[in-house]
Amino acid sequence: MKSKTEFKHEALLDPADIQDLLKSISKGLGKGRLEFSDDKGTLSLDPQGLLYLKVTASEEDDRQQFDIKVRWEKKPKALSKKPPKIES
Template identity: 85%
Template sequence: MKSKTTFKHEALLDPADIQDLLKAISKGLGKGSLEFSDDKGVLTLEPQGLLYLKVSASEEEDRQQFDIKVRWDKHPKTLSKKLPKISS
């Protein structure tokens, strides 16, 4: 399969199938590698360091939804763990 830089998939699934997908994402986060694939190619992500998490939920009339967004820098900045010297 060809490598690609974006992945998007939409489907109507039952809660058990979505739970399986969320478990696979959780397992991949733990291993430091997530591989998304379809008939158009593969996208491999390698989360590392501190990850930014955004969780939101909403309800409007007959529709409810929640969104989970996780992102990180491919080359996270390394910060000094030493305290600065400050004189007064």
């Protein structure tokens, strides 16, 4: 059975506070451990190996935004290290 644990937090912050949060995320990635917490709970993540990164930015009318998405597999799939044989 698959399980899903989620941490979600929304707030209005100034750019300096967001910069501090991004620095904390960067530091956690370097250590291989991220811990997200607030008064509703805690979620610990262990990023390791190659990570998938997606960065998007957009502008519409008076709204601008950017999103950063990082994901990884807890148990990466074993892939062959040999190239396939292709005949022509």
